[in-house]
Amino acid sequence: MAIVKNDSVIEQEWITVDAEGDLPSSDENLIVPLARFKEERDSLLGRNGGLGVQLNPGDAPEDLADDLDRLSIITVNFPAYTDGRGYSYGRVLRERMGFKGELRAIGDVLRDQILYMHRCGFDSYELNVDGETALTKVRAALKEMTVYYQPTGDGRVTAQSLRERRRAALDQKAS
Amino acid sequence: MYRYDDFDRQLVQERTEQFREQVKRRLAGDITEEQFRPLRLMNGVYLQLHAYMLRVAIPYGTLRADQLRQLGMIARKYDKGYGHFTTRQNIQYNWPKLDEIPDALLDLANVEMHAIQTSGNCIRNTTTDQYAGAAADEIEDPRPYCELIRQWSTFHPEFTYLPRKFKIAVTGSPNDRAAVKVHDIGLRMHQNDAGETGFEVIVGGGLGRTPFVGKTVRDFIGKNDLFSYLEAILRVYNRFGRRDNKYKARIKILVHELGVEEVRRLVEEEWEQIKDGSLRVGDEEIAHYIAQFAPPAFEDLSDDDADFERHKAENRGFFNWVRSNVVAHKQPGYAIANVSLKPIGGIPGDATDTQMELVADLSEKYSFGDVRVTHEQNLVLPHVKKADLFALWTALDAAGLGTANLGYVTDIISCPGLDYCALATARSIPLSQRISERFGDLERQHDIGELKIKISGCINACGHHHVGHIGILGLDKRGKEFYQITLGGDASQDASIGKIAGAGFSEAEVVDAIESLVTKYIEIRESGERFIDTYRRVGMDPFKEVLYGDR
Numbered sequence: 001m002a003i004v005k006n007d008s009v010i011e012q013e014w015i016t017v018d019a020e021g022d023l024p025s026s027d028e029n030l031i032v033p034l035a036r037f038k039e040e041r042d043s044l045l046g047r048n049g050g051l052g053v054q055l056n057p058g059d060a061p062e063d064l065a066d067d068l069d070r071l072s073i074i075t076v077n078f079p080a081y082t083d084g085r086g087y088s089y090g091r092v093l094r095e096r097m098g099f100k101g102e103l104r105a106i107g108d109v110l111r112d113q114i115l116y117m118h119r120c121g122f123d124s125y126e127l128n129v130d131g132e133t134a135l136t137k138v139r140a141a142l143k144e145m146t147v148y149y150q151p152t153g154d155g156r157v158t159a160q161s162l163r164e165r166r167r168a169a170l171d172q173k174a175s
Numbered sequence: 176m177y178r179y180d181d182f183d184r185q186l187v188q189e190r191t192e193q194f195r196e197q198v199k200r201r202l203a204g205d206i207t208e209e210q211f212r213p214l215r216l217m218n219g220v221y222l223q224l225h226a227y228m229l230r231v232a233i234p235y236g237t238l239r240a241d242q243l244r245q246l247g248m249i250a251r252k253y254d255k256g257y258g259h260f261t262t263r264q265n266i267q268y269n270w271p272k273l274d275e276i277p278d279a280l281l282d283l284a285n286v287e288m289h290a291i292q293t294s295g296n297c298i299r300n301t302t303t304d305q306y307a308g309a310a311a312d313e314i315e316d317p318r319p320y321c322e323l324i325r326q327w328s329t330f331h332p333e334f335t336y337l338p339r340k341f342k343i344a345v346t347g348s349p350n351d352r353a354a355v356k357v358h359d360i361g362l363r364m365h366q367n368d369a370g371e372t373g374f375e376v377i378v379g380g381g382l383g384r385t386p387f388v389g390k391t392v393r394d395f396i397g398k399n400d401l402f403s404y405l406e407a408i409l410r411v412y413n414r415f416g417r418r419d420n421k422y423k424a425r426i427k428i429l430v431h432e433l434g435v436e437e438v439r440r441l442v443e444e445e446w447e448q449i450k451d452g453s454l455r456v457g458d459e460e461i462a463h464y465i466a467q468f469a470p471p472a473f474e475d476l477s478d479d480d481a482d483f484e485r486h487k488a489e490n491r492g493f494f495n496w497v498r499s500n501v502v503a504h505k506q507p508g509y510a511i512a513n514v515s516l517k518p519i520g521g522i523p524g525d526a527t528d529t530q531m532e533l534v535a536d537l538s539e540k541y542s543f544g545d546v547r548v549t550h551e552q553n554l555v556l557p558h559v560k561k562a563d564l565f566a567l568w569t570a571l572d573a574a575g576l577g578t579a580n581l582g583y584v585t586d587i588i589s590c591p592g593l594d595y596c597a598l599a600t601a602r603s604i605p606l607s608q609r610i611s612e613r614f615g616d617l618e619r620q621h622d623i624g625e626l627k628i629k630i631s632g633c634i635n636a637c638g639h640h641h642v643g644h645i646g647i648l649g650l651d652k653r654g655k656e657f658y659q660i661t662l663g664g665d666a667s668q669d670a671s672i673g674k675i676a677g678a679g680f681s682e683a684e685v686v687d688a689i690e691s692l693v694t695k696y697i698e699i700r701e702s703g704e705r706f707i708d709t710y711r712r713v714g715m716d717p718f719k720e721v722l723y724g725d726r
């Protein structure tokens with residue numbers, strides 16, 4: 001297992017707990033599933049350590065609207081690579097709700113999906129391989145394609161806007 | 176016609192290279208067939224009964240002559256000398272070798288074609304009216320919007336792992352030739368009260384094991400807003416469509432289970448939040464795409480051509496072909512010529528390498544190098560001078576492409592069925608051939624008039640049997656093929672799903688059964704009624720009676 005963020009392998013600094021069970025000590029960094037966050041919100045927000053939430057397919061990212069700036073990380077679970085709900089969650093969190101923290105893809109995260117995840121706002125990826133392999137895969141995936149048709153919030157320039165720029169430049173030359 | 180620019184070209188090139196690497200990894204044994212599967216499917220490569228199958232997209236059914244010629248070349252070089260045009264305005268090659276497919280994709284890329292998103296749970300090839308830009312009844316050419324949809328949907332990062340595949344069809348004419356009401360999204364162009372042109376948005380149509388006619392979620396969406404609206408629908412579907420059961424995963428089930436009002440509410444709520452965003456397409460950009468589909472340089476002609484009339488009077492074969500296969504054009508002196516890929520007793524939708532090359536040549540000579548592919552598995556030369564029709568037909572006929580049967584009982588849609596398909600429960604091609612032979616007589620066909628027979632080799636309904644005036648579904652009963660007949664289906668603007676007539680028929684009985692239905696129709700029809708009209712007037716009973724008697 002390795003996590004890649006910003007072109008490097010990073011340490012796992014978070015403890016993820018499930019729906020039930022004891023919480024670790026108050027100054028540990030903690031990720032809880034959305035359902036548990038909703039139930040125990042106040043006590044979770046009162047802890048000392050960092051707090052993150054895990055979204056599973058079927059969850060509504062909108063439920064986090066009031067608390068986004070209190071969360072350092074949101075993990076989005078892709079239990080199978082074929083379950084693409086997490087892509088929409090990524091875009092909604094970033095583009096609509098303005099989430100600025102770390103957005104991590106976890107679960108069945110494979111090389112061929114990483115570019116799409118990045119385009120939907122993810123900035124870290126947990127892969128089920130060793131660090132070096134993970135880094136190689138993420139790097140290769142992110143530069144496999146260089147033309148993008150769809151505007152998303154990822155800052156990449158679309159083919160359409162490049163065309164417009166070129167047309168404008170040609171117009172200017174002509175006049 | 177739309178030409179790729181450097182961006183489009185680069186995208187397809189990068190994709191081709193990427194797939195070449197993936198095939199290399201597979202052939203070297205670095206990845207298993209299991210791991211390779213999703214990668215090949217994204218590139219239109221299926222594993223069929225006997226071999227790999229390559230499905231190539233023909234976006235909105237429009238081909239240039241050089242592209243069709245290349246399809247012919249590919250049929251010769253990588254297949255056994257033929258290709259199969261399908262109900263999805265695609266072409267399938269049934270016998271390519273895996274190690275050669277990257278080369279075939281490169282040959283395609285060289286003529287601005289690809290197999291991207293012809294499979295997988297993504298937005299598939301957008302289909303439209305084969306007469307786009309030519310039809311006399313058209314409001315506006317739908318293809319500029321189709322091209323914009325093609326780009327928007329290609330490698331859409333959010334919508335590549337949908338619950339299930341997703342098909343969009345567009346019609347620019349009130350007479351729907353694109354079956355938009357049986358697609359996941361159907362777009363019907365029309366004008367609102369203010370005189371603006373836009374689209375009715377129909378959602379949740381589909382065939383397969385639970386067929387539905389789509390429902391209108393919005394009566395009118397302006398052109399500038401179309402793309403954000405599509406994005407809103409797709410986001411709602413991606414988030415809320417069922418994923419627990421692949422047979423219940425299409426958007427039609429979501430519409431059915433939530434109700435169209437609730438789906439409308441979700442879509443409108445989503446759209447409200449993105450409609451002013453970067454997917455709003457400006458007039459200038461739309462104009463740019465419209466210009467790319469500008470009509471060819473038509474000559475100013477009179478609509479009457481004396482030679483054309485004379486040839487019709489003198490040559491019975493030509494007269495017959497014009498009667499069934501030639502359709503009114505919006506430009507005086509021009510006509511739309513349909514090239515039937517349904518020779519009597521032939522395989523529906525198959526064309527050989529040389530036939531493809533011939534049609535490509537003829538399109539250059541007579542139709543501005545423009546060829547269309549229809550969802551009814553035929554080809555079209557959309558812009559032919561009436562004065563050239565006779566020469567065109569003569570050349571087509573000499574190559575076995577002059578069959579005069581468009582819309583007739585022998586113009587059958589058939590899926591590949593058990594001859595090729597790994598999912599099939601029965602054969603469909605041989606049955607279509609036998610029906611075609613039974614009704615081969617041209618005057619009889621003409622007398623019967625428009626009658627759409629559609630055959631699928633299993634419940635997935637690739638052959639559109641649910642919307643055949645007569646639909647035939649091939650099933651398997653304890654190791655024996657049998658065929659279920661449905662009546663009253665219709666894929667047009669009056670779309671309806673056919674009803675099952677009763678118990679199925681054995682392979683030996685089914686052609687007789689079809690014939691008895693036709694005979695009954697002839698007996699009871701009123702003047703001017705097509706089969707479907709008669710069925711709608713009299714209902715199932717008289718037809719059931721001839722099929723089953725007192726059974």
Ligand code: HEM
Pocket residue numbers: 221261262263264265267339342381382383384421422425590591595596597598635636637638639
């Ligand atoms: C040869 C291998 C093929 C396979 C494995 C295959 C598979 C399938 C499956 C599983 C479905 C059902 C989808 C559902 O209900 O969710 C389906 C539907 C459909 N397929 Fe195919 N198909 C094949 C060939 C074709 C061909 C040759 C065409 C024509 C281009 C085609 C066009 C369609 C259409 C029009 C439908 C029904 C409309 C819909 O609900 O999507 N398929 N196919």
Ligand code: SF4
Pocket residue numbers: 590591592593596597598599600631632633634635636637638
């Ligand atoms: S209808 Fe069935 S048999 Fe025919 S092509 Fe589709 S999946 Fe195959």
